[in-house]
Amino acid sequence: VTRADAARGAGRHRVVIVGCGFGGLFAARALKRAPVDVTVIDRTNHHLFQPLLYQVATGILSEGEIAPAIRDVLRRHRNVRVRMAEVTTIDVGARTVTSVQRGEERTTPYDSLIVAPGTHTSYFGHDEFAQWAIGLKSIDDALEARGRIIEAFELAESEPDPDRRATLLTFAVIGAGPTGVEMAGQIIELSRRALRHNFRTIDPAAARVLLFDAGPAVLPFFGERIGAKTERNLSRLGVEVHLGAAVTGMDEDSLTIALGDGTSETFAAHTKVWAAGVTGSSLGRQLAAASGGTLDRLGRVPVQDDCTLPGHPEVFVIGDLMALGDLPGMAEVAMQSGRHAARTIVARLDGKPDTPLHYRDLGSMATISRFSGVAAIGPVRLTGFVGWVLWLVVHITFLTGFKNRVSALARWTISFVGRGRSERTITVQQVLARQAVAAREAAERAARGGQSP
Amino acid sequence: VTRADAARGAGRHRVVIVGCGFGGLFAARALKRAPVDVTVIDRTNHHLFQPLLYQVATGILSEGEIAPAIRDVLRRHRNVRVRMAEVTTIDVGARTVTSVQRGEERTTPYDSLIVAPGTHTSYFGHDEFAQWAIGLKSIDDALEARGRIIEAFELAESEPDPDRRATLLTFAVIGAGPTGVEMAGQIIELSRRALRHNFRTIDPAAARVLLFDAGPAVLPFFGERIGAKTERNLSRLGVEVHLGAAVTGMDEDSLTIALGDGTSETFAAHTKVWAAGVTGSSLGRQLAAASGGTLDRLGRVPVQDDCTLPGHPEVFVIGDLMALGDLPGMAEVAMQSGRHAARTIVARLDGKPDTPLHYRDLGSMATISRFSGVAAIGPVRLTGFVGWVLWLVVHITFLTGFKNRVSALARWTISFVGRGRSERTITVQQVLARQAVAAREAAERAARGGQSP
Numbered sequence: 001v002t003r004a005d006a007a008r009g010a011g012r013h014r015v016v017i018v019g020c021g022f023g024g025l026f027a028a029r030a031l032k033r034a035p036v037d038v039t040v041i042d043r044t045n046h047h048l049f050q051p052l053l054y055q056v057a058t059g060i061l062s063e064g065e066i067a068p069a070i071r072d073v074l075r076r077h078r079n080v081r082v083r084m085a086e087v088t089t090i091d092v093g094a095r096t097v098t099s100v101q102r103g104e105e106r107t108t109p110y111d112s113l114i115v116a117p118g119t120h121t122s123y124f125g126h127d128e129f130a131q132w133a134i135g136l137k138s139i140d141d142a143l144e145a146r147g148r149i150i151e152a153f154e155l156a157e158s159e160p161d162p163d164r165r166a167t168l169l170t171f172a173v174i175g176a177g178p179t180g181v182e183m184a185g186q187i188i189e190l191s192r193r194a195l196r197h198n199f200r201t202i203d204p205a206a207a208r209v210l211l212f213d214a215g216p217a218v219l220p221f222f223g224e225r226i227g228a229k230t231e232r233n234l235s236r237l238g239v240e241v242h243l244g245a246a247v248t249g250m251d252e253d254s255l256t257i258a259l260g261d262g263t264s265e266t267f268a269a270h271t272k273v274w275a276a277g278v279t280g281s282s283l284g285r286q287l288a289a290a291s292g293g294t295l296d297r298l299g300r301v302p303v304q305d306d307c308t309l310p311g312h313p314e315v316f317v318i319g320d321l322m323a324l325g326d327l328p329g330m331a332e333v334a335m336q337s338g339r340h341a342a343r344t345i346v347a348r349l350d351g352k353p354d355t356p357l358h359y360r361d362l363g364s365m366a367t368i369s370r371f372s373g374v375a376a377i378g379p380v381r382l383t384g385f386v387g388w389v390l391w392l393v394v395h396i397t398f399l400t401g402f403k404n405r406v407s408a409l410a411r412w413t414i415s416f417v418g419r420g421r422s423e424r425t426i427t428v429q430q431v432l433a434r435q436a437v438a439a440r441e442a443a444e445r446a447a448r449g450g451q452s453p
Numbered sequence: 454v455t456r457a458d459a460a461r462g463a464g465r466h467r468v469v470i471v472g473c474g475f476g477g478l479f480a481a482r483a484l485k486r487a488p489v490d491v492t493v494i495d496r497t498n499h500h501l502f503q504p505l506l507y508q509v510a511t512g513i514l515s516e517g518e519i520a521p522a523i524r525d526v527l528r529r530h531r532n533v534r535v536r537m538a539e540v541t542t543i544d545v546g547a548r549t550v551t552s553v554q555r556g557e558e559r560t561t562p563y564d565s566l567i568v569a570p571g572t573h574t575s576y577f578g579h580d581e582f583a584q585w586a587i588g589l590k591s592i593d594d595a596l597e598a599r600g601r602i603i604e605a606f607e608l609a610e611s612e613p614d615p616d617r618r619a620t621l622l623t624f625a626v627i628g629a630g631p632t633g634v635e636m637a638g639q640i641i642e643l644s645r646r647a648l649r650h651n652f653r654t655i656d657p658a659a660a661r662v663l664l665f666d667a668g669p670a671v672l673p674f675f676g677e678r679i680g681a682k683t684e685r686n687l688s689r690l691g692v693e694v695h696l697g698a699a700v701t702g703m704d705e706d707s708l709t710i711a712l713g714d715g716t717s718e719t720f721a722a723h724t725k726v727w728a729a730g731v732t733g734s735s736l737g738r739q740l741a742a743a744s745g746g747t748l749d750r751l752g753r754v755p756v757q758d759d760c761t762l763p764g765h766p767e768v769f770v771i772g773d774l775m776a777l778g779d780l781p782g783m784a785e786v787a788m789q790s791g792r793h794a795a796r797t798i799v800a801r802l803d804g805k806p807d808t809p810l811h812y813r814d815l816g817s818m819a820t821i822s823r824f825s826g827v828a829a830i831g832p833v834r835l836t837g838f839v840g841w842v843l844w845l846v847v848h849i850t851f852l853t854g855f856k857n858r859v860s861a862l863a864r865w866t867i868s869f870v871g872r873g874r875s876e877r878t879i880t881v882q883q884v885l886a887r888q889a890v891a892a893r894e895a896a897e898r899a900a901r902g903g904q905s906p
Contacts, residue, residue: 045607045879062515064876069603072873075650084607084879101611140880150522154498154537158554197528403867403875410863414856420525422856423517426498426537427593 012037013349015342016097016110018087018283020047020070023116023319023334025400028080030342035349038080039108041099045069045084048139049399051331052408054179056142057273058149058186059194059421061411063139065404073400083108090115090283092290092312112345115283115301116319116338119329122279122299132250133172133272136179145273147426149187152271153195154426156202163268167253169207170269174247174255175276176213177221178366181230183273184211184239185369192238194421209239210267212257213276214246221328221364222376229383233368247276278329280321287317296323305356306344307337313354316341324357331398332362365391370416465490466802468795469550469563471540471736473500473523476569476772476787478853481533483795488802491533492561494552498522498537501592502852504784505861507632509595510726511602511639512647512874514864516592518857526853536561543568543736545743545765565798568736568754569772569791572782575732575752585703586625586725589632598726600879602640605724606648607879609655616721620706622660623722627700627708628729629666630674631819634683636726637664637692638822645691647874662692663720665710666729667699674781674817675829682836686821700729731782733774740770749776758809759797760790766807769794777810784851785815818844823869 013036017024020042031038046067055061071082085099085106096107121135134145149171156168169191173184191207198204211218211234217227218234218241231241242257248264249256256266280299288295291310293302300323301309307322309315318341319334327333340357348354363377365387373388375381382390392412399405414420466489470477473495484491499520508514524535538552538559543566550561574588587598602624609621622644626637644660651657664671664687670680671687671694684694695710701717702709709719733752741748744763746755753776754762760775762768771794772787780786793810801807816830818840826841828834835843845865852858867873 045603045877059517062517062876063878063880064512064515067878068875069651069877071651072877081653083611084604085611102608104611106611139878143880150498151537155555158536158538158557158559198522198524200534403871403873407860407863407867407875410860414860418856420856422521422860423515424498424522424525425516425520425592427516427596 013345014039014109014111015114015345016041016108016112017114017116018042018090018097019115019117019281019319020082021050021116021118021319021334022331023118023338024114025070025073026335026338027114027116027316027318027342028074028077030339031079031346032077034079034342034346036079036112036345038077039083039110040070040074040080041083041085041087041097041108042070043084043086044139045071046139047073047400050137051178052395052399053136053139053142054182054186056139056423057136057145057183058190059146059423060186060415061408062423063143065408065411066399067139068401068404087117087283090286090290092287092309092315095314110314112314112316114316114318114338114341115287115321116317116334117281117283117321118334119278119280119299119320121274122277123274124277126247129247129250129274132252133174133274135274136183137278143427146423148271149190150424151426153191153199153202153204153207155270157199158201165202166208167268168270169202169204170210170267170271171207172210172212172255172267172269172272174212174272174274176211176215176218176241176243177275178219178364180211180213180273180275181219181234181366181368183275184209184234185237185367188237188239189369190421193419194415196419208269210242210269211239212242212245212247212255214244216243218243219366219374222366222374223381226374226376226381226383230366230368230374233372237369278320284317284321287315298323298329300329306354307341307357308344308354316344327359330364333359336360365394367391466798467492467562467564468567468798469494469561469565470567470569471543471550472568472570472734472772473535474503474569474571474772474787475784476571476791477567478523478526479788479791480567480569480769480771480795481527481530483792484532484799485530487532487795487799489532489565489798491530492536492563493523493527493533494536494538494540494550494561495523496537496539497592498524499592500526500853503590504631505848505852506589506592506595507635507639509592509876510589510598510636511643512599512876513639513868514861515876516596518861518864519852520592521854521857540570540736543739543743543768545740545762545768548767563767565767565769567769567771567791567794568740568774569770569787570734570736570774571787572731572733572752572773574727575730576727577730579700582700582703582727585705586627586727588727589636590731596880599876601724602643603877604879606644606652606655606657606660608723610652611654618655619661620721621723622655622657623663623720623724624660625663625665625708625720625722625725627665627725627727629664629668629671629694629696630728631672631817633664633666633726633728634672634687634819634821636728637662637687638690638820641690641692642822643874646872647868649872661722663695663722664692665695665698665700665708667697669696671696672819672827675819675827676834679827679829679834679836683819683821683827686825690822731773737770737774740768751776751782753782759807760794760810761797761807769797780812783817786812789813818847820844 017040049066085101087099089098123129159165191204195204218231244260245257284301301317302323318337320329365375367373373391502519538554540552542551576582612618644657648657671684697713698710754770755776771790773782818828820826826844
């Protein structure tokens with residue numbers, strides 16, 4: 001892509017960005033003063049601050065605080081247009097992106113393309129788990145999880161049968177990465193602190209929280225020492241941690257795991273949260289096919305060291321959908337790859353050569369409960385209160401928008417220093433949406449069953 | 454109901470409260486130190502601060518800020534149990550209330566009953582309007598309205614046809630009482646201020662906001678002077694006010710009104726909000742039948758001057774479902790009648806005689822836009838900035854929960870002094886729920902049509 005290419009169109013170089021998570025947003029921002037026209041296309045109207053999604057799921061933050069409107073975040077970027085639509089086709093030959101909004105298709109041409117649609121929940125071949133175990137990838141997921149968790153306590157309070165009551169008060173979290181650990185910790189906080197004095201029949205503090213992972217460690221990404229320490233901390237809080245435990249089956253009120261020794265075990269648990277796995281957006285398959293390659297085993301698109309699609313230097317695949325070396329799917333990688341793609345486009349317009357992405361590892365962190373966090377920054381490991389303070393500072397700093405920073409800080413004061421959870425509303429729409437989704441999925445399963453019996 | 458009656462049961466006098474709006478909540482609170490066992494049954498898990506619902510619908514407040522969990526609000530009331538279930542039957546002969554939770558029925562006996570289920574949106578015989586004109590009675594309504602309003606701007610931004618774009622940017626509010634006036638004012642604020650710089654194709658400030666009312670005045674309840682002044686203020690803001698205009702038809706993109714002179718007019722308008730009318734909960738019909746009476750024309754239950762059902766001194770009907778003299782359906786009436794019912798129950802236990810409800814009119818107020826409000830307190834009329842400050846003070850004072858007061862004040866600073874709206878998230882569940890509801894209603898209409906062709 002050269003200046004000559006750019007001049008092909010009527011005007012300026014056209015950049016299309018698919019998806020406005022951390023990768024897409026940082027790419028759009030890095031193009032602020034560039035002589036390009038940017039179109040950001042996202043399925044939703046909001047940029048999602050995914051690392052705090054579990055806090056919406058447990059009633060600490062409201063949806064607006066972690067999901068500001070994309071066009072508001074980018075309002076000062078006069079060269080950016082935002083379109084809320086679902087991208088269905090990327091034609092790297094014709095250099096167009098087709099997107100659908102309320103059934104109406106539109107084709108958007110590009111000179112450079114940045115693909116950053118992220119991932120969605122993967123149930124590892126058990127798609128039927130979706131109806132019982134809610135994933136945690138979108139605002140809808142978080143509100144649905146919140147509704148189910150709060151509702152489980154409501155149902156338990158009314159339940160005369162003690163066994164069924166215990167089942168309703170058992171919460172299973174599948175996956176012991178940061179999201180799973182944070183969810184398990186926050187459900188414990190909710191049951192032990194926030195809901196105190198709220199019930200008359202049940203004791204919410206009697207709720208069981210189970211954390212399962214097929215792997216041998218909690219927070220594997222943070223190294224052995226932090227994993228072991230986090231496991232001890234979770235146990236002390238009351239979370240029952242089951243490692244080497246692959247979930248092989250579930251239904252409305254139970255969950256079955258296979259253990260390494262060939263035996264299996266079934267737990268009665270009504271509410272289940274799936275934080276075990278993700279797979280790349282389905283757009284990845286189109287891109288991999290177009291470049292003559294295949295997806296990696298996580299459903300990601302292998303790219304060159306400058307984040308471009310092999311054979312298509314004008315197409316960048318960034319963030320969680322990008323397979324580059326051993327870079328993990330995390331916010332920091334998405335931000336840096338997004339910025340790199342944007343800078344590469346600008347450099348090319350200036351006739352400068354491409355450079356590879358040099359990822360600077362700024363560390364990882366997670367909270368276990370209030371006042372207790374872990375952080376891995378290069379060789380340094382921080383745990384306990386120090387880890388928590390660092391987590392707090394980093395998340396407040398990175399949260400999108402000054403207003404959201406102030407209001408998240410206020411909410412955290414309320415829920416960590418105080419006792420309450422401000423956001424506990426169960427909506428009727430959730431129940432209706434759940435029914436609609438279940439009906440649709442059942443129909444889809446039936447249709448699939450019909451095709452390949 | 455005497456001490457002897459109370460002793461019938463195994464223990465203390467049992468009070469059941471149906472519905473936990475202002476009436477139910479104030480009744481439960483007033484029973485705090487009374488020697489009674491209270492059961493509060495509500496369809497939802499939250500107490501709704503309805504006067505601020507329009508602020509959730511326009512992205513200023515989050516749902517948790519005006520809808521705290523009932524059991525959290527009442528957690529210090531050790532004699533109160535809360536049950537989230539839908540009351541289906543009140544048997545005043547057997548003195549029981551039947552409620553359903555997730556398909557499971559339960560019957561709760563009472564010695565005294567306080568019925569406070571409120572009202573729901575009435576489309577004045579045009580039930581088919583429900584699919585196009587969203588009411589404003591519940592958190593779900595408000596989130597749905599928010600999603601539709603924000604989405605209309607998104608659709609307009611992508612729309613190539615200028616006529617259709619204008620239709621998408623036209624918002625019709627039906628009903629010029631406080632809710633309608635406040636909605637119209639806030640949609641104007643949203644389009645003129647909050648969304649500024651957010652769009653590239655459309656100018657959000659070009660949005661049209663239409664306000665319709667079948668009656669001759671805006672805010673009829675506040676008197677002629679305030680009505681006229683509010684109408685002028687709304688016009689100056691950009692709201693097109695149409696009085697004496699009864700809505701006779703609508704579809705997805707238009708709305709037809711009949712004018713007093715026999716003519717009719719059709720407006721192209723995609724988004725419609727219905728703030729025109731309410732009707733009493735369907736429980737009212739059971740109660741009226743049980744007392745050998747009928748509902749009034751607003752679907753409310755006529756009661757004695759002590760808020761009890763004729764012939765059933767142990768049954769109180771309070772709040773918006775109560776028809777007593779010319780008391781209107783407003784928060785203040787609900788609070789005072791709830792408190793009165795509770796105090797009457799306590800007085801009876803002490804062997805004291807019943808007293809009639811003496812309603813003290815503390816006035817009414819509404820906001821037109823930021824920094825501009827109206828208040829009618831006895832003979833005093835306040836308008837403009839003074840009216841707005843009074844509105845602010847009163848609403849902050851009455852909002853349930855200290856934390857919600859602080860956080861609402863912060864949000865108001867953001868949206869009135871600043872420019873932004875913090876809560877603009879459109880969820881996918883809303884779309885799914887809308888489809889589910891539409892499908893169900895279509896099926897119901899078809900079924901009704903089949904029965905009476």
